[in-house]
Amino acid sequence: MARHLVVTLSSHGFGHIGQTAPVVRALCERLPGLRVTLRTSAPAFKLRERFGAEARIVPAVTDVGMVQENAQAIALEASAQAYQRFHDGWERRVSEEARQLVDLGGDLVLANAPYLPLAAAQRAELPAVALCSINWMDIYAHYFSARPEACVLLDEMRRAYSSAALFLRPTPSMPMRTLTNGRVVGPISDCGVNCRAWFAEHLGLREDERLVMVSLGGMELCPPWADWPRFPGVRLIVPGSWGCRHPDTVDFEALGVPYVNALWSSDALICKPGYGSFVEAACAGLPVLYLARPGWPEVPYLVQWLKAVGRAEPLEQRDWQGGDLSAHLQRLWEAPSPLPISADGADEAAEAILPILL
Structure with missing residues (x-):
């Protein structure tokens, strides 16, 4: 029976799509017939461009990211309040997300890098892997650790991220010293055609x-x-x-x-x-x-x-x-032109995910 990969993506910019799509393609090469479902609120045209027409898209909001004023500026107070609302009734939210994952019938959850689906996968007894150069726990702590609600929110984030079998960190990434399930892989990138x-x-x-x-x-x-x-x-x-x-x-x-x-x-x-x-x-x-x-x-x-x-x-x-x-x-x-680097992280990540998926 073909395996089913459920991919949950942050919609905070397109970088999460760009990191994940090469890994999913590398998994599809290793597992012909692999079914892929994308759960995200990212634009469908960008998902089709990177993942192809075969992937099923299920619109979903599974994280907060950060509220942006524009590409350079973050709306800090609006972001802090959005996180507080997101964590109100956290246990109920995790249970509802777990029910949706069970209904999808996936064999593994790959998250870049919302933490709610990881907590939900654990509750639904589904294997899960995180993949990203950042995590929202460290981003939240950087801006909001002094707020009175931060201790509870950060603990819920930490437990969610730590529940993943692996947190794959493509080069370059933030250090993520709080997490013990991290594994560094090489750079991940699509390679284009010079037209x-x-x-x-x-x-x-x-x-x-x-x-x-x-x-x-x-x-x-x-x-x-x-x-x-x-x-x-x-x-x-x-x-x-x-x-x-x-x-x-x-x-x-x-x-x-x-x-x-x-x-x-x-x-x-x-x-x-x-x-x-x-x-x-x-x-x-x-x-x-x-x-x-x-x-x-x-x-x-x-x-x-x-x-x-x-x-x-x-x-x-x-x-x-x-x-x-x-x-x-x-x-x-x-300036002197350096040699282009090799993007070998997608293959490394796929090899790390494969035994968990199987």
């Missing part, structure tokens, strides 16, 4: 013209592009939600190309610090301009790793707002 010839023809690129992807990981942060200068010799691929009519930009969604292929066809990436953006760029050998993400505790680990394996430079807010990008990009392009 530069198609882009050159479709966009009318000159031979010496550079292509720069601008991606904020599923979170909105639209600059005042109408005030930006021209970018001689550079074309920016920007989110369609900007409604951008700058003469040197291209609407990404209008291209009809998978994101990872567009990235691998580019010459640089402008992004906020995030696992998917940094690791995918390193695998493609692309230099990175990254915006500030003030206070986010994962950032030092991501930046340290990316600077060790690739080319990266911070982009000040005033330069982002004013469109002063050219000098930054030129410095990165003039």
Whole structure:
């Protein structure tokens, strides 16, 4: 009988999708006929793009993440209150989640990285594995450990995460010193196809013209592009939600190309610090301009790793707002090009999950 994998995904940006999809594909290669159900509130188009059309999507909200004001700023008080509401009636919530997992008939729960499904899997006597470069317990503790309700909430989170058979930590990740079930695996990333010839023809690129992807990981942060200068010799691929009519930009969604292929066809990436953006760029050998993400505790680990394996430079807010990008990009392009890294973490993670799933 074919095995059934239930995948629960945080919807806080697209990085959780990018980390999980290669692992699920590696499991499907090892177990032909593996059924996959995705439980998340992430956009269906992004799930289809990364997991394929065969995966079943069941809309579900299984964690809080953080309430964002935009791609850079967190609404701290709103986030703290959202966590408190989420944990009100925690035992009832766990029991309801366990009932839904039983109804799905899964053989294993893979969580990136909501902790409610892990607690529910334990109650339903289902095996479970966590996979992520962060966990919400450490994120919550970083911002809210001084709040009066934090002790109870953190204990419930810790017990949930600790109930997983494994917590797989793709490189680079936060240390997660509180958890004893962690196992480090290599970087996890999709590998794209370089379609530069198609882009050159479709966009009318000159031979010496550079292509720069601008991606904020599923979170909105639209600059005042109408005030930006021209970018001689550079074309920016920007989110369609900007409604951008700058003469040197291209609407990404209008291209009809998978994101990872567009990235691998580019010459640089402008992004906020995030696992998917940094690791995918390193695998493609692309230099990175990254915006500030003030206070986010994962950032030092991501930046340290990316600077060790690739080319990266911070982009000040005033330069982002004013469109002063050219000098930054030129410095990165003039720097020595490192070798692209190997994304072997998906295979390592699949090999670790396989005996538990079977």
